[in-house]
Amino acid sequence: MKKEKSKFGQFWSKFSDTTRELHQTDWVIIGILVLIYGVIAFTNLGSTKNPQTFYEFQSSEDEVVFTVGETAKNISKIRMYAGDINGNYNVYVSLDNQTYTHINTLEQGMSFAWNDFEINQDLRFIKLVSETPNIFLGEIQLYDNYGAKVTATAVNEGAKQLVDEPNMVPATISFKNSAYFDEIYFARSAYEYVHGMSVMEWVHPPLGKLIQAIPIAIFGMSPFFYRLMGALAGLLMIPVMYALGKTIFKDRRYGLLAALLMMFDNFHFAQSRMGTVDTFLVLFIMLSALFMFKYILLEKKAPLQKKFLYLGLSGLFIGCSIATKWTGLYAGLALAIAFFVDLFFKYKYRRRNSEEDKKDLLKIIGFCVLVFVVVPVLIYFLSYLLFPNVYPSRVDSVSKVFDQMHGMYDYHSGLTEEHPFSSKWFTWPLMQRPVWYYVGYLGNSMRGTISGIGNPAIWWFGIIASIFALISAIIKRDKENGYIVLFILCSWLPYLFIGRVMFMYHFFPTLPFWILAIVSLMKFLTEKIKNNSVYVFYIAVVILFFTYFYPAVSGMPVSNKYLDTLLWFKSWYF
Numbered sequence: 001m002k003k004e005k006s007k008f009g010q011f012w013s014k015f016s017d018t019t020r021e022l023h024q025t026d027w028v029i030i031g032i033l034v035l036i037y038g039v040i041a042f043t044n045l046g047s048t049k050n051p052q053t054f055y056e057f058q059s060s061e062d063e064v065v066f067t068v069g070e071t072a073k074n075i076s077k078i079r080m081y082a083g084d085i086n087g088n089y090n091v092y093v094s095l096d097n098q099t100y101t102h103i104n105t106l107e108q109g110m111s112f113a114w115n116d117f118e119i120n121q122d123l124r125f126i127k128l129v130s131e132t133p134n135i136f137l138g139e140i141q142l143y144d145n146y147g148a149k150v151t152a153t154a155v156n157e158g159a160k161q162l163v164d165e166p167n168m169v170p171a172t173i174s175f176k177n178s179a180y181f182d183e184i185y186f187a188r189s190a191y192e193y194v195h196g197m198s199v200m201e202w203v204h205p206p207l208g209k210l211i212q213a214i215p216i217a218i219f220g221m222s223p224f225f226y227r228l229m230g231a232l233a234g235l236l237m238i239p240v241m242y243a244l245g246k247t248i249f250k251d252r253r254y255g256l257l258a259a260l261l262m263m264f265d266n267f268h269f270a271q272s273r274m275g276t277v278d279t280f281l282v283l284f285i286m287l288s289a290l291f292m293f294k295y296i297l298l299e300k301k302a303p304l305q306k307k308f309l310y311l312g313l314s315g316l317f318i319g320c321s322i323a324t325k326w327t328g329l330y331a332g333l334a335l336a337i338a339f340f341v342d343l344f345f346k347y348k349y350r351r352r353n354s355e356e357d358k359k360d361l362l363k364i365i366g367f368c369v370l371v372f373v374v375v376p377v378l379i380y381f382l383s384y385l386l387f388p389n390v391y392p393s394r395v396d397s398v399s400k401v402f403d404q405m406h407g408m409y410d411y412h413s414g415l416t417e418e419h420p421f422s423s424k425w426f427t428w429p430l431m432q433r434p435v436w437y438y439v440g441y442l443g444n445s446m447r448g449t450i451s452g453i454g455n456p457a458i459w460w461f462g463i464i465a466s467i468f469a470l471i472s473a474i475i476k477r478d479k480e481n482g483y484i485v486l487f488i489l490c491s492w493l494p495y496l497f498i499g500r501v502m503f504m505y506h507f508f509p510t511l512p513f514w515i516l517a518i519v520s521l522m523k524f525l526t527e528k529i530k531n532n533s534v535y536v537f538y539i540a541v542v543i544l545f546f547t548y549f550y551p552a553v554s555g556m557p558v559s560n561k562y563l564d565t566l567l568w569f570k571s572w573y574f
Helices: 009-013 026-044 158-160 183-194 209-219 223-249 252-262 266-272 278-297 304-322 328-349 354-383 398-413 457-475 480-496 504-529 533-554 560-565
Strands: 054-058 061-068 075-083 088-094 103-109 114-123 125-130 137-144 435-442 446-452
Touching: 026 223, 026 266, 054 075, 054 158, 054 457, 061 137, 061 158, 088 114, 103 114, 114 125, 114 480, 125 137, 137 158, 137 304, 158 304, 183 209, 209 354, 209 504, 209 533, 223 266, 223 278, 223 398, 223 480, 223 504, 252 504, 252 533, 266 278, 266 446, 266 504, 278 304, 278 328, 278 480, 278 504, 304 354, 328 354, 328 480, 354 398, 446 533, 446 560, 457 480, 457 504, 457 533, 480 504, 504 533, 533 560
Parallel strands: none
Antiparallel strands: 054 137, 061 125, 075 114, 075 137, 088 103, 088 125, 435 446
């Protein structure tokens, strides 16, 4: 007697859709996932208010002077907001604006960040004198011994720009109102693009920083807006992962699983909320891989227009990835291998080709030269030539672009100095040494921290899944697994030959395909046992680990004791 399906089984049968296309139900699911993740990702992303006016100290002796009133007051500290170019300031105090005493030299080490400096002096006047020319300061705030704000009034003209936005001064300093980690390079450079300044971050191509600059140009320079485009790119990875999962595995369930794994990976969450360009790189790689696979799925006799559409989109997005970071070239290698292998089987291996087939083949190869060579080169060069103010020299010609590329290569190939959070390429899936991006201490018992650590249920299980995908691709000649393994190998193994210092975040472009390998293994297990218990259980475990490690990747203030429970290994430190 045939066993009747459970209510869940009946629902699952109705839910399942064994096609590769996205239908109305798929878009509804994607919309729900994007909404949920959007709430999680944009909560406490950053402040929308930070000082927008800056005073530039013109010389090494340029000064700004403030007074606290007619009577002397004890000032415990000064809070300062650094601008684009930071430096050191000598602090002088006075009771009469005639005789000044030097009390300290303040080292402003981070661009677009707040810093507190101790004063602990009775004073009526305070003077800041720059040690170097052309450094920027945005706002200052004085505090008394009780932590109450003390109004500072500008004495000279330059000082007026440093006390004109008192409502922008935060109650506490944190990642929400200050740049951290590599934001001091990428966010700063995006600001410099907006204002036509010489761009400081020059060791990566410009496109990612230009995308990052869009909301800065519209809304101003504040943490929410210089992190906005990266967070949106992280958000867009969810529907793209859904599309990859369903397109590759021909089932809605596995599109959903792929999206959920990206959605609840702690590393993806932390990296996409930081104002850097890595999320653009990975999103572009994912899109290029998606459209190349769509092209591969087409029959030999499919209309050329449809082939050109998918190839054109794949070429466009891989060009964008390379113009964001050179590591996009590794994915480009995977695309080239996949394309030529498919070409071999469609036009050479199976049967003789007609004259029409030969003409189509020539058209396809010619079109690929256009979209995978000419278009990426144009994107790369135009991203420089449209905005040429790049350090160390103005890039306003094709030869200057090549000079810049030569300088970039010299920089990366010569980067050998040690870093406390560097790691070897083969340790990345094990998460042996996550990068510690930020920490903010709140008294002796609490802290907020952001670490580039992944979800153990994804990263560690992905090791087994990738081995499964490799075996399946070799033994069963499984096309889907072969495609996944190709991108894993091409995006990861090149680091075997790179001698410069490296970090776990270099594994980010491999992560989507690591996840797809997991989906492949879960598909195998689900079909093997003929029920969805493993599928559902695994999703529950992933969400549980995401929630458990959420404080370590979000900056949320929690007790030191809780964070210490997450330090499973001596090499983990946050």
